[in-house]
Amino acid sequence: MKLSLKVNQASKIVLFASGSGSNALRLCQYFENNSKVQITSLFCNNANAGVIEKVKPFGIKTVIFSKVQLESGEVLEKLKNISPEMIVLAGFLLKLPGEIVSHFSRKIVNIHPSLLPKYGGKGMYGHHVHQAVKNSGDNKTGLTIHYVDQHYDSGAIIFQKSVDISPNDTPQDIAQKVLKLEHYYYASVIHALMEDLPYDW
Numbered sequence: 001m002k003l004s005l006k007v008n009q010a011s012k013i014v015l016f017a018s019g020s021g022s023n024a025l026r027l028c029q030y031f032e033n034n035s036k037v038q039i040t041s042l043f044c045n046n047a048n049a050g051v052i053e054k055v056k057p058f059g060i061k062t063v064i065f066s067k068v069q070l071e072s073g074e075v076l077e078k079l080k081n082i083s084p085e086m087i088v089l090a091g092f093l094l095k096l097p098g099e100i101v102s103h104f105s106r107k108i109v110n111i112h113p114s115l116l117p118k119y120g121g122k123g124m125y126g127h128h129v130h131q132a133v134k135n136s137g138d139n140k141t142g143l144t145i146h147y148v149d150q151h152y153d154s155g156a157i158i159f160q161k162s163v164d165i166s167p168n169d170t171p172q173d174i175a176q177k178v179l180k181l182e183h184y185y186y187a188s189v190i191h192a193l194m195e196d197l198p199y200d201w
């Protein structure tokens, strides 16, 4: 009889973020004591991004890379070595090359601060999104969690949540409302996806 020394390993998440990192922080806090899911690394293309300091206390390895390294296949090689179950984008603005998207098909998710397909696509990020919502006069906005494909903000939608906005809300007010929703839902939806749990809250 063969003795197996295989230990049950946690499922790995790799984060991609290059902004202030409030969602990345929330994800780190959420999974901190989870023995089944572990955030192993932060991939970041901006050495000065706020997210780097935010994840430091969690002992997560940070990998800084350039756009050239991303597009030359170097980043893909690093990802293959880690072999994550899920790649989570949280404020990452560069488009992922097709090789990464196809290698990790249905394993890369992103969060977008509007109800896609509204206010998505190239150039629609951060305050541009909330300003466009304000200009439109819409009475609601929200968040979208979706799979990443080879275009901006167009992959299959996993989860959406809306929030009411009033005519008095400034784009900053709208941004705050959406960010609050993001912090509340993103980690739970990722968790549900990884554990194959329902997430139709």
Ligand code: GRF
Pocket: 019, 020, 021, 022, 023, 024, 090, 091, 092, 111, 112, 113, 126, 179, 182
């Ligand atoms: C969030 O609004 C998210 O929807 C978008 O980028 C922003 C990141 O914010 N993809 P933060 O860096 O997590 O604070």
